[in-house]
Amino acid sequence: MKIIIDAMGGDNAPDEIVKGAIEAAEAFNIEIILTGKGEEILRSVQKMGRTELPKGIEIAHADQVIAMDEDPVTAIREKKDSSMLVGLNMLRDGLGDAMVSAGSTGALLSGATLVVKRIRGIRRAAMAPVLPVGDKGIVLIDCGANAECTPEYLLQFAFMGSFYAEHVLKIKKPRVGLLNIGTESIKGTDLQIEAYRLLEEASKDGALNFVGNVESKGVMYGECDVLVADGYTGNILLKSIEGTASFLLREIKGVFMKNAVTKLAALLVKKHVRSLRERMDADKVGGTALLGISKPVIKAHGSSGAAALKNAVLQAMTTVDAHIAEEIQSNIERMKIEEKAEKN
Template sequence: MKIIVDAMGGDNAPQAPVMGAIQANKEDGVEVILVGRGEDILKTLADNGISDLPSGMEIAHASEVVEMCDDPATAFRKKKDSSLTVGLNLLKNGAGDAFISAGSTGALLSAATLVTKRIKGIRRAALAPVVPTGNGGAVLIDCGANAECPPEYLLQFAYMGSYYAEKVLGREKPKVGLLNIGAEPSKGTDLQTTVYPMLEAASDAGRIHFVGNVEAREAVQGAVDVIVSDGYSGNIFLKTMEGTGLYLAREIKAMFMKNLFTKLAALLVSGGLKEFKRKMDSSEVGGTALLGISKPVIKAHGSSDAKAIRSAIAKTKEYIASGIIEDITNNIDLMRLDTPAAAEKE
């Protein structure tokens, strides 16, 4: 298995991608292609006391970098020798099994769609992170790739999220919920009320296990395994969870640091506090799959450190082994609304 890593993507590049890849290679035996400015990658190695590239690793030189300020829709075309474009072309041509980048989400989505292509019949690729919930985590799809969605997008998201929960998270008959402001089928905007009977019909046919609308608080408590949403609402849900986690962590720390007695109490519950911190730590999650792309493409968090990149590589290995792309491809006919408009937009 060979993973292609964008060495120039993210706030901490090239340090984080290079050293995260080194760790994955050394400790997990993963073969890696580092894509980026060769001189910058070699300097990073030298700065970390590494004189030679480890066995199983190679560098693919790319002279340009897609910056966060670049137009996401056109950056990869204007910068044809960027690490993003070169890396995805390597994936397309079979040089590696997957591509990971911590760079611009919009540019990665656009480039993956046009270079490696969507699975035929999938209308839009979706970001599908696993968010911490009361049942050990749920797939949130979509969380920002598609701000405006017609009902067919959400229908396809439900199928893809269900396959991911089953194949990657190991959930048997994963429960699928539609993120909404109430449990009743009549609640929500036109989008939610229109897609609800579509999801219900798919559930009645035994294709997914749709359990109805789910409010944000129930979703966090673990009511479902898959949270289906448009990218706008899903991104607000995700960012609220992240902010709440940071706030709680800060408040709990302050509470235990008040005096000697609270510090002693902290020692008694230190194991639980560490576990809570681990659950809320984005570096443990590593990366988010772009579901619907014909080859494995993983978006790592923009602020990823080396640990997060290594985690992203580990998650990518699971994603490759899951066979989820084949599942989506083989079941695409169940996920389509065969209308002239839909066919026109593919």
């Protein structure tokens, strides 16, 4: 297997990206293509104490870098020789099996859509991060790629998220929930009400395991395996979970730092609190899959260090093995509402 990695993307590029890539290549016995400025990449390799590029790792030189704060569409249009676009072109041309980037989310999404293309019949690609819930996590789809959605988009997100949960997270018959403000089928806006109907219909066919509406307070308690949302709401949910968790963990830390007695208490539970902190840590869960694109593209966190990047590579490998795109393609007729309307 060969994974293409954008060596220049993310806050810690290229050093940490290159380090994570080399570690991944050796740990997982795969080939890797690093896209970016050759000299800088080689310097990062040397910083690791190595004199040359390890076997199985090649560099695809790219002169430009897309910055995190650039307008995504303009960047993709104008920076043809950026590490991200060079990588996406190689992925399209079959020179690698999947692409991983810790660079600009918007640019990666635009670039993947323009260059690698969506699966035929899929209306919109969606971002599907895995929330740190339970043993295997919850796939949240979408979390920001599409602020405005139609019921059909949500139906497609449900299928894509379900395939991903089944084949990448290895959850049998994943329970698909619709993010909503109450459990009854008439809750929410017109979007959720109509999406509920479509999901229920798909569930009757046995094509999906739809478990109904899920309220945001039930998410952390694992009420579903796949959580379907429009990108606006999904983003609000994701960042509110992250923000609340980070706030509370900081407060807990504050409790332990109060005085000598609490500091002693901190020593006694240190190991367990660290393990809780790690469970809530996005980096451990890996990157965010861009679903609906014809080949696997994984967005690693912008703040990825070597360990997080390595996790994202593993996630890309699992996604390649899972043949998600093929699975989506072969079920595409079930995901079109025009087709469904004719059947009724």
